[in-house]
Amino acid sequence: MPNDSESIRPHDERTDAREQVVILLYEAEQRSASAIELMAERGVASEDLSRVLLEGVEGSREAIDASIETNARGWALDRMPALDRAILRLAIYELMSRPEVPIAVVIDEAVELAKRFSTDDSGRFVNGVLAAVAKQTRSAE
Numbered sequence: 001m002p003n004d005s006e007s008i009r010p011h012d013e014r015t016d017a018r019e020q021v022v023i024l025l026y027e028a029e030q031r032s033a034s035a036i037e038l039m040a041e042r043g044v045a046s047e048d049l050s051r052v053l054l055e056g057v058e059g060s061r062e063a064i065d066a067s068i069e070t071n072a073r074g075w076a077l078d079r080m081p082a083l084d085r086a087i088l089r090l091a092i093y094e095l096m097s098r099p100e101v102p103i104a105v106v107i108d109e110a111v112e113l114a115k116r117f118s119t120d121d122s123g124r125f126v127n128g129v130l131a132a133v134a135k136q137t138r139s140a141e
Helices: 013-031 035-041 049-059 061-071 082-097 103-117 122-137
Strands: none
Touching: 013 035, 013 049, 013 082, 013 103, 035 049, 049 061, 049 082, 061 082, 061 122, 082 103, 082 122, 103 122
């Protein structure tokens, strides 16, 4: 049974796509597999937003991980919860490569995913890292 916040949350295809990407990134890491291959196994269409996002994250992984390491003060990338890494990778890709998506939307979606799927402290952690990244990547906004 969903909790009250989930039952009143409107269905949004972009939110669903982000959730799917986080799950695929997490699963791929846990299985030491390719997230792109996992997505292909599930038959996700090439025009689907989740495919666009996942391919973008995977194509920019080095720069994204460097940004996480720079902005997650006191946290080594390999020491943070795997779900937090997946959520941060997706959100940082959006901050870096999807300027049409407002900063507030990127951060809010990521924080909600962290609260829903990760630890009690993950929402605050993700918010702090993404706020720092947003200042660097979208300083003109």
